[in-house]
Amino acid sequence: MTSIAIDMAGKVAVVTGAASGLGRAVAVGLAAAGVDLCLIDINPEGLEETRDLLPGPGDTLIHAADLSDPAACKVPIELATARFGRLDALCNVAGLIYLANTPEMPWEQWQRTIAVNLTAPFLLSQAAIPHLLENNGAIVNVASTAAFIGEAYAAAYCASKAGLVQMTKAMAMEYQKQPIRINAVAPGGMVTNIAVNFRPPEGCDFELLKRFSGMRGTVEVDDVAAMVCLLASPAGRGFHGSVLTIDAGITAG
Numbered sequence: 001m002t003s004i005a006i007d008m009a010g011k012v013a014v015v016t017g018a019a020s021g022l023g024r025a026v027a028v029g030l031a032a033a034g035v036d037l038c039l040i041d042i043n044p045e046g047l048e049e050t051r052d053l054l055p056g057p058g059d060t061l062i063h064a065a066d067l068s069d070p071a072a073c074k075v076p077i078e079l080a081t082a083r084f085g086r087l088d089a090l091c092n093v094a095g096l097i098y099l100a101n102t103p104e105m106p107w108e109q110w111q112r113t114i115a116v117n118l119t120a121p122f123l124l125s126q127a128a129i130p131h132l133l134e135n136n137g138a139i140v141n142v143a144s145t146a147a148f149i150g151e152a153y154a155a156a157y158c159a160s161k162a163g164l165v166q167m168t169k170a171m172a173m174e175y176q177k178q179p180i181r182i183n184a185v186a187p188g189g190m191v192t193n194i195a196v197n198f199r200p201p202e203g204c205d206f207e208l209l210k211r212f213s214g215m216r217g218t219v220e221v222d223d224v225a226a227m228v229c230l231l232a233s234p235a236g237r238g239f240h241g242s243v244l245t246i247d248a249g250i251t252a253g
């Protein structure tokens, strides 16, 4: 279980992708810190499971939504502020990957990757920023090593995560003079549903895939979640416009 020595009692966060993996671990970590949560995911059963796991005295609202739909991205912030009266953190964790030889990737998969991994964090940030500015709040985006190194068969995913990194930095610059912090983490491989369902295209060249698997293996979901929670909390006050690689050395060289 994620455990962090931060106190966020009375604060409110929206976490997307909270039905499994990293998003669930972030929800657990923030709940342990006393945060009231609005948890979003396309998977309603997973959201219920996450809610049942949460420690602490905080209140939790769950909402199933497909974040590839721009209209759905406006709802989470409205729900959170209507229920809890404030917003202190937005954690954009939801994400997906499709692997394909580039000529064969269906347009729908390209479009969905960009919609969920890049457009949804933008639209959620648009809705959240006015509230976050009132509370010295924070946005934490979950990028990937794929933002920095080209991963074979993952052109859409790499493009979406590289876009998310630059979006983080651009927003951080825009809000240099205002009371909000905007950061990202860039994890290496974690053993979650995304990794378990990793399906390289038929007949792919595994030598190319090895390039981004690293020499030290995967990173722990809870270690990445702890950093997301730190960045979301006032204890992360020194971070703004940072993109923290947590990848056991994959991007070292």
Ligand SMILES: NC(=O)c1ccc[n+]([C@@H]2O[C@H](COP(=O)([O-])OP(=O)(O)OC[C@H]3O[C@@H](n4cnc5c(N)ncnc54)[C@H](O)[C@@H]3O)[C@@H](O)[C@H]2O)c1
Residues within 6 Å of the ligand: 016, 017, 018, 019, 020, 021, 022, 023, 040, 041, 042, 043, 046, 065, 066, 067, 068, 093, 094, 095, 096, 116, 142, 143, 144, 145, 186, 187, 188, 189, 190, 191, 192, 193, 194, 195
């Ligand atoms: N696991 C890894 O190796 C790895 C590495 C680097 C970055 N990441 C990133 O970490 C984040 C979390 O992924 P994870 O590893 O926990 O995998 P995961 O599959 O367990 O979690 C992703 C969550 O996003 C949700 N989601 C997917 N499409 C959605 C949609 N259209 N609307 C709403 N929710 C949707 C899923 O239902 C799932 O609960 C993602 O942004 C992913 O790109 C993962």
